[in-house]
Amino acid sequence: MRTTKSLAAAILAAVLALIFAPAASASSDLPVPWTAADAVAAQLRNPDGSPPGANDFSCKPSAAHPRPVVMLHGLSANQTVNWNTYSPLLKNNGYCVFSLTYGKNGLGLPIYQPGGLNPMEESARQISAFTDKVLAATGASKVDILGHSEGTLMPSYYVKFLGGSSKVDKYVSLTPLWEGTTLYGLSQLYQAGQLIGLSQLINGVLSPACGSCTQFLSGSDFLKKLHSGNGVFQPGVSYTNILTRYDELVIPYTSGLGSGPNVRNIVLQDTCALDTAEHLGLAFDRNAAGHILNALDPAHAQPVPCHPASIFGS
Numbered sequence: 198m199r200t201t202k203s204l205a206a207a208i209l210a211a212v213l214a215l216i217f218a219p220a221a222s223a224s225s226d227l228p229v230p231w232t233a234a235d236a237v238a239a240q241l242r243n244p245d246g247s248p249p250g251a252n253d254f255s256c257k258p259s260a261a262h263p264r265p266v267v268m269l270h271g272l273s274a275n276q277t278v279n280w281n282t283y284s285p286l287l288k289n290n291g292y293c294v295f296s297l298t299y300g301k302n303g304l305g306l307p308i309y310q311p312g313g314l315n316p317m318e319e320s321a322r323q324i325s326a327f328t329d330k331v332l333a334a335t336g337a338s339k340v341d342i343l344g345h346s347e348g349t350l351m352p353s354y355y356v357k358f359l360g361g362s363s364k365v366d367k368y369v370s371l372t373p374l375w376e377g378t379t380l381y382g383l384s385q386l387y388q389a390g391q392l393i394g395l396s397q398l399i400n401g402v403l404s405p406a407c408g409s410c411t412q413f414l415s416g417s418d419f420l421k422k423l424h425s426g427n428g429v430f431q432p433g434v435s436y437t438n439i440l441t442r443y444d445e446l447v448i449p450y451t452s453g454l455g456s457g458p459n460v461r462n463i464v465l466q467d468t469c470a471l472d473t474a475e476h477l478g479l480a481f482d483r484n485a486a487g488h489i490l491n492a493l494d495p496a497h498a499q500p501v502p503c504h505p506a507s508i509f510g511s
Contacts, residue, residue: 227285231481232510236281245310248280250288251296254334258293264341264366265293265331266493269324271346271372271480272313272409279345282481282510283489287343290490295331299323299351304406313347316408317419321354328355328364341367341493345480346446347409349373349438349453353429354419362431369437369492371479372444373453375429377415380448415452429455436460437492439485446476463488469503474511481510 227249230236239248251268258265266287270279276296287294298312300320305311313320328340342352342365349370355361356368412419423429430436436455442464444450454462465472465484474482487501504511 226289229286229289230282231483233278233477233481233508234510236278236481239281240275240277240309243277244308245275245298246277248276248284248296251276251280251284251294253293254331256293256335258335258337259291262290262292262494264337264339265295265335266341266343267324267328267331268294268296269342269344269348269352270296270298270312271348272407272413273311274345274480275310275312279348279480283343283486286486286490287493292493293335295327297323297327299327300347300409302406302408313351313409314407317347317351317354317412320351320409321359324352324355325359325361328361332364339364339366341365341369343369343371343489343493344373345371346374346476347413350375350413350423351409353423356431356434357423357429362433365434367435367437367493369439369489370453371439371485371489372441372447372450372476373438373455374413374447375438375455376452377417377420378413378447378452379415380413380446428457430457430460432459434459435492437488438462439479439488439492440464441472441474441476441479442466443473443475461492468501469506471503471505472511473508474506475508478506478508478510482506483511 268280268284270276275298280296284294284296298310300313300315301310302314331340344352350373356365411417436459438453438455440450440453440463442450447453469484472482472484479485483504484501484506487499491498491501
């Protein structure tokens with residue numbers, strides 16, 4: 198999920214980034230860009246291409262990092278823009294990293310291919326097949342998941358209902374929305390429509406363009422199913438939720454909080470008041486990056502410095 202204003206600003210900055218691109222680093226490590234502008238520039242160079250360091254199916258996990266990381270983007274994003282920062286960061290830290298653009302419905306343009314638009318049950322089946330491919334190629338017994346926005350909610354369906362709980366160890370979520378979003382009253386309007394028999398009409402209008410959109414709304418049938426039985430958070434999986442108080446799409450932002458013995462919640466501003474990044478900004482956030490690395494390897498966790506950050510990155 199993203200805002201028109203933030204995307205327009207990112208595109209403008211991306212054009213400038215292409216014009217004034219710095220020289221390549223002499224380091225053997227991959228460059229790690231920290232702005233939305235860099236992500237948009239990457240999309241312009243290679244639309245829907247794998248982010249730096251990702252999808253090397255010859256990669257074999259090390260003893261230090263024995264599980265490959267599967268990165269799952271948010272609604273209307275794709276693998277290129279969502280993981281332009283964290284993919285090279287994780288690769289440089291010794292992880293095998295993998296990504297895809299899931300949930301494409303054919304409505305994209307040659308310059309941009311949005312994902313996450315199909316119903317989340319369908320995307321979860323796609324993630325199940327992709328995860329099996331990653332496990333077969335790497336020889337690992339489990340993967341770790343790193344998700345952003347829809348990429349936090351959708352794979353929970355895979356974990357709970359499609360056998361993913363035996364194949365996932367760490368589950369790290371940026372701007373999760375376990376209770377959905379009210380999104381400025383849209384959830385209440387949708388529920389009111391259901392009560393007066395308009396749900397089929399609403400779904401009929403929205404589904405061709407975005408089959409997942411109503412599933413995000415608080416009180417949706419998808420969320421009710423996800424919370425049924427033993428709830429969202431499955432035994433044997435370790436969950437880390439990373440939230441921002443400035444999230445303008447997950448409303449309230451506390452929808453991303455979870456509870457349970459295998460769940461940890463991190464609100465960035467609790468330890469770094471200088472971080473004003475909103476929903477999109479967490480894809481390029483140095484503070485979130487530190488928490489991601491610690492969540493994936495808690496035995497070697499490091500202090501996370503406080504970096505100023507905003508909607509544009511850090």
